[in-house]
Amino acid sequence: MSPSRSLIRASRLASSLALVLGTARLSDAQTLGGQVVQLDTKKPLAGAGVALVDDSALVVASASASSEGSFYLDAPKPGAYRLVLLVSGGSFVSPSVQLDAGKTIERLFSVPDIPSTFAAARFARDVTKPAVPVPGSRGPVYPAGLAEQGMRATISTMFVVDETGQPDLSTFRVLNTAPNERFVESIREALQRTRFVPARKDDDWVSQVVQYTYDFGLAGDPERGDVVVRAGASNGGTPSVARAARVDARTPVKTMYVITADELSKPDIEQMNLSEALHHLRPKLFGPSRNATVTTQYEPPVFVNDVRVEGMASLRNITAGHVEEVRYWKREEAAMRFGMDYPFAVTVKLRPDRS
Known part of the structure; x- marks a missing residue:
C-alpha cells in the first residue's frame, strides 16, 4: 500500500470512528486482539480508541481498550488489516496484519507520548x-x-x-x-x-x-x-x-519552491505585480509584502527567462498572470546552478506569448 493512499485513508478515519464502539464477538470470526501500552513505560492505556480498518479504508470494527489496555476486534472476513489507535493528542496506524479464517492473533501495540x-x-x-x-x-x-x-x-x-x-x-x-x-x-x-x-x-x-x-x-x-x-x-x-x-x-508537482501558472492565474492573483503575488502566495519564502522599488547590494539574484534582472524590485514590472513558473532556489541549489553564494535565487519563466 502506498503512503499517499494510506495517509489519505488515515485522514478519513476520524469521521468513520463515530461508529458504535464495541462489536459483538463472532464465534467463527478472525480476530485481532492485544494490549495498547505507552511506548517507554509499557503502562496500559485505558480507554484508547481502536479501530480495525480494511484495505479499502473502511472501519470494520471498533472499540475502546479496557482498563488494562486490552481489546478484541472481529474482522468480517480473512485478509490484511491495520489497527488505528486514537489517543489524546494523535492517532497511530499499525503495520498491516494478516488475519486468517477462524483464528485469533494477539499483539502488543505501543504508542509513544506526543x-x-x-x-x-x-x-x-x-x-x-x-x-x-x-x-x-x-x-x-x-x-x-x-x-x-x-x-x-x-x-x-x-x-x-x-x-x-x-x-x-x-x-x-x-x-x-x-x-x-x-x-x-x-x-x-x-x-x-x-x-x-x-x-x-x-x-x-x-x-x-x-x-x-x-x-x-x-x-x-x-x-x-x-x-x-x-x-x-x-x-x-x-x-x-x-x-x-x-x-x-x-500533473504538475506543486511544492513550496515552485509556483506555477495555476496559482498565478487565479482571479485574485493574476492582476497583481509578480513581486506582490510572490509575497502573497509564499510569505514563508519571500516574507510579508513590501513596497521596495530599489535593489539592495546584497539582494539575491533574480533571472527572467535566463536573463539576470535587477533583483526582486524588477518583478514589480511583471504581471503575475503573464508568468508560467517561478522557482525558488535554496542556497546550496543556487550555488550549484549559478556558482553564487547567496541565501537563495529566483528564476522566472514567462508564458510563451509574453516572452
Whole structure:
C-alpha cells in the first residue's frame, strides 16, 4: 500500500470512528486482539480508541481498550488489516496484519507520548491533503550483509514534514525495536535526501506528523509496509513510496519552491505585480509584502527567462498572470546552478506569448 493512499485513508478515519464502539464477538470470526501500552513505560492505556480498518479504508470494527489496555476486534472476513489507535493528542496506524479464517492473533501495540516538538504539527486526519514524497524520491537501501543473514525488519516510524516539504530529523522516532540498528540508519539517510510535497490545510501549506512503516524483506515476501524495500532488487531498493508517487506525469508537482501558472492565474492573483503575488502566495519564502522599488547590494539574484534582472524590485514590472513558473532556489541549489553564494535565487519563466 502506498503512503499517499494510506495517509489519505488515515485522514478519513476520524469521521468513520463515530461508529458504535464495541462489536459483538463472532464465534467463527478472525480476530485481532492485544494490549495498547505507552511506548517507554509499557503502562496500559485505558480507554484508547481502536479501530480495525480494511484495505479499502473502511472501519470494520471498533472499540475502546479496557482498563488494562486490552481489546478484541472481529474482522468480517480473512485478509490484511491495520489497527488505528486514537489517543489524546494523535492517532497511530499499525503495520498491516494478516488475519486468517477462524483464528485469533494477539499483539502488543505501543504508542509513544506526543513529543512537544509535534505540538505545532498536524496529524494526517487534520489536513486536507497529506504530505507525500516528491515523484522520483528514492527510499532506503537494504543494509549490506543483512539480507545474506536472512534478516528482515518492519520498522514503524514517525517524524514531522515541515511546511516547506523538509523532513525534520530532530523529530524522527522509531516506535518498535529494530533487529539491527543499521535498518534505522538506512531510513534516516533516505529521509535526509527526500523532499515532500508538504501537507495542505485548505489553502495553506502546513507541517504534518508523518507515520511510515518500512518493510525490509527478501524477494517474494508479501508487502506489508508503507515503504517496501527488497534486498537485491534491480532498482537498488526503491520503495513503493517512490513508485506510488508517480501518479500522473502530466500533473504538475506543486511544492513550496515552485509556483506555477495555476496559482498565478487565479482571479485574485493574476492582476497583481509578480513581486506582490510572490509575497502573497509564499510569505514563508519571500516574507510579508513590501513596497521596495530599489535593489539592495546584497539582494539575491533574480533571472527572467535566463536573463539576470535587477533583483526582486524588477518583478514589480511583471504581471503575475503573464508568468508560467517561478522557482525558488535554496542556497546550496543556487550555488550549484549559478556558482553564487547567496541565501537563495529566483528564476522566472514567462508564458510563451509574453516572452
